[in-house]
Amino acid sequence: NYPDKVCLVEVGPRDGLQNEATALTASQKSTLVDKLSACGLPVIETGSFVSPRWVPQMADSSAVFEKIKRRPGVRYTALTPNERGLDAAIDANVSEIAIFAAVTESFSRKNLNASIQETLQRFEPVLARAAARDLPVRGYLSCVLGCPYEGEVEPQVVSQLTRQLLDSGCHEVSLGDTIGTGTAGSMSRLLDTLLTDNIPVEQLAMHCHDTYGQALANIVIALQYGIATIDTSVAGLGGCPYAVGATGNVATEDVVYLLNGLGIEHGVDMPLLLEASRYISEQLQRDTQSRAAKALLTA
Numbered sequence: 001n002y003p004d005k006v007c008l009v010e011v012g013p014r015d016g017l018q019n020e021a022t023a024l025t026a027s028q029k030s031t032l033v034d035k036l037s038a039c040g041l042p043v044i045e046t047g048s049f050v051s052p053r054w055v056p057q058m059a060d061s062s063a064v065f066e067k068i069k070r071r072p073g074v075r076y077t078a079l080t081p082n083e084r085g086l087d088a089a090i091d092a093n094v095s096e097i098a099i100f101a102a103v104t105e106s107f108s109r110k111n112l113n114a115s116i117q118e119t120l121q122r123f124e125p126v127l128a129r130a131a132a133r134d135l136p137v138r139g140y141l142s143c144v145l146g147c148p149y150e151g152e153v154e155p156q157v158v159s160q161l162t163r164q165l166l167d168s169g170c171h172e173v174s175l176g177d178t179i180g181t182g183t184a185g186s187m188s189r190l191l192d193t194l195l196t197d198n199i200p201v202e203q204l205a206m207h208c209h210d211t212y213g214q215a216l217a218n219i220v221i222a223l224q225y226g227i228a229t230i231d232t233s234v235a236g237l238g239g240c241p242y243a244v245g246a247t248g249n250v251a252t253e254d255v256v257y258l259l260n261g262l263g264i265e266h267g268v269d270m271p272l273l274l275e276a277s278r279y280i281s282e283q284l285q286r287d288t289q290s291r292a293a294k295a296l297l298t299a
């Protein structure tokens with residue numbers, strides 16, 4: 001029982017580039033975003049208005065938003081950890097913001113320098129101001145299938161925090177397997193718990209990392225449970241600065257190839273996506289992490 005249509009959320013320009021060692025200019029980043037929007041990707045996470053002390057790679061997000069050529073219908077989104085980030089996001093005319101929390105206290109401390117409940121409190125004014133101006137808010141949860149500091153995570157904890165984010169006004173919650181330790185088994189157990197707790201599946205997105213080579217298997221399970229929003233990153237860019245050893249997000253090209261095989265609609269043009277993939281790999285002077293792109297570009 002797969003969904004007929006999937007919405008791909010391209011996170012490469014943010015989640016990808018925030019963890020790449022090579023620093024790119026705002027022009028290189030905006031060129032990437034424009035190449036991605038040209039492919040037909042409906043949502044592009046374009047930047048992050050966080051502390052430059054914490055994530056220096058995202059310090060020029062305002063300039064990136066200024067340079068992009070906005071395509072009608074494409075949502076250009078950004079992360080906002082606090083009200084200051086929201087102010088910058090509003091100035092940049094973002095289509096949607098994202099707030100982010102972790103499901104373990106240790107990861108919350110490392111990523112946001114606060115406890116889980118403190119971060120959720122910090123988001124309250126952000127959510128209130130976003131609601132007042134009809135700015136949609138996405139919620140992220142990190143480490144839903146394992147934490148680099150605390151190991152296994154109880155599905156019940158993920159379920160409670162998902163509920164809390166939805167109740168606080170997020171239109172969807174992206175479940176992050178930040179360190180990629182999830183398997184088809186643990187993914188099924190997590191989703192069983194969420195659905196038993198009546199979390200609406202249409203408000204869930206899946207955000208897989210391929211560290212252990214499990215991302216596509218986990219995404220197939222998520223699709224079977226009816227999840228129709230999948231986060232992906234062109235060329236498999238990125239990782240996570242607070243999760244040592246985490247390799248990139250699942251590659252957009254690999255997920256597009258998977259969806260093509262399943263006959264699921266996604267609206268993305270593979271040749272144009274390969275062009276974006278090749279562009280960013282050249283700029284970063286490194287090989288693409290996408291197996292499908294490697295195969296298709298050398299075929």
Ligand code: HMG
Nearest residue numbers: 015049050051052054081084085111112113140142176178
């Ligand atoms: P803090 O150090 O506790 O707070 O950071 P602070 O208020 O003392 O701020 C520190 C400095 O940052 C100050 O500057 C502030 O002015 C400045 P200083 O006085 O030291 O020169 N500052 C800001 N600057 C620009 N924009 C802002 C902003 N806020 C403060 N919005 C804070 C707390 C939340 C700010 C910090 O911890 C932070 O920015 N964290 C963000 C970390 C981050 O972006 N992580 C990556 C995203 S999450 C992720 O990747 C996972 C996900 O992809 C899912 C998955 O992969 O699984 C979503």
Ligand code: MG
Nearest residue numbers: 015207239249
């Ligand atoms: Mg990620």
